[in-house]
Amino acid sequence: MSKTPHQPRLTPKFCFDTTALRDFLRLSRGTVDDTIAQNLNALVTPGIQPFDPQSTASRAPRLSHKRPIEAEACQHFKSKVLFPSWQSRSDVLNYCASVATSPDPNDPEHLLRETEDLKARERLVDERLDPYSGRYFPREARTEALAMLIRNERMVESIIRQRTWGLVGERCENEGVEFANALNAWRKGEIGADLR
Missing domain, CATH: 1.20.1050 (Glutathione S-transferase Yfyf (Class Pi); Chain A, domain 2)
Structure with missing residues (x-):
């Protein structure tokens, strides 16, 4: 195991x-x-039942994993x-x-996020000229x-x-x-x- x-x-x-x-x-x-499955198989004690020669007479699959x-x-x-x-x-x-x-308090990007947020608030947006200029995705x-x-x-x-x-x-x-x-x-x- x-x-x-x-x-x-x-x-x-x-x-x-x-x-x-x-x-x-x-x-x-x-x-x-x-x-x-391997861990559970390792718990089974092999050889509890003695070998039965009749077990080789048929080809029925054994479900040993069950x-x-x-x-x-x-x-x-x-x-x-x-x-x-x-x-x-x-x-x-x-x-x-x-x-x-x-x-x-130890977030290394805290100041960077605050600076970006401040710039985004101060930015002038004219969506008639650039419809995407109003988009702002703050850092997580x-x-x-x-x-x-x-x-x-x-x-x-x-x-x-x-x-x-x-x-x-x-x-x-x-x-x-x-x-x-x-x-x-x-x-x-x-x-x-x-x-x-």
Whole structure:
């Protein structure tokens, strides 16, 4: 099983470095969610059933990828790998969302935006001569760009978690529990408390 990346040190600088933020999310998703089938297959103990010579008599395909996994192995995987990975990404997204909604006194383009806004207000516009002269598209503050990135990443995260949880449910019998409810139960210590 792949080792999940450690949660980075949460600072505004990390959040505004969108490359680092996206890389962390991509690596975390890649090691757990994108490889969920391989991770689940690694939980199956090979050789539980002895070899049956009659199994070679017919060419019926075996659905080994649908073979259920022991409840203890599933619980251990969810409590030690899956939920901590999800929680780490949630912590990063929540922290960066709070940074995006906070004032940004260190914005390097703040003065440039103010200058452009002032020039746009002082500009004389005669739309009869130039119908496009009235257009002005202000620069986006980096907090606004970060907020949009966080919204997009949260939507991606929801889609990925639903897909992952569906695959886990096929092999680990999640009994119709939604991924958000299972994650919240794990956070409260109701799931896998003895495995922590």
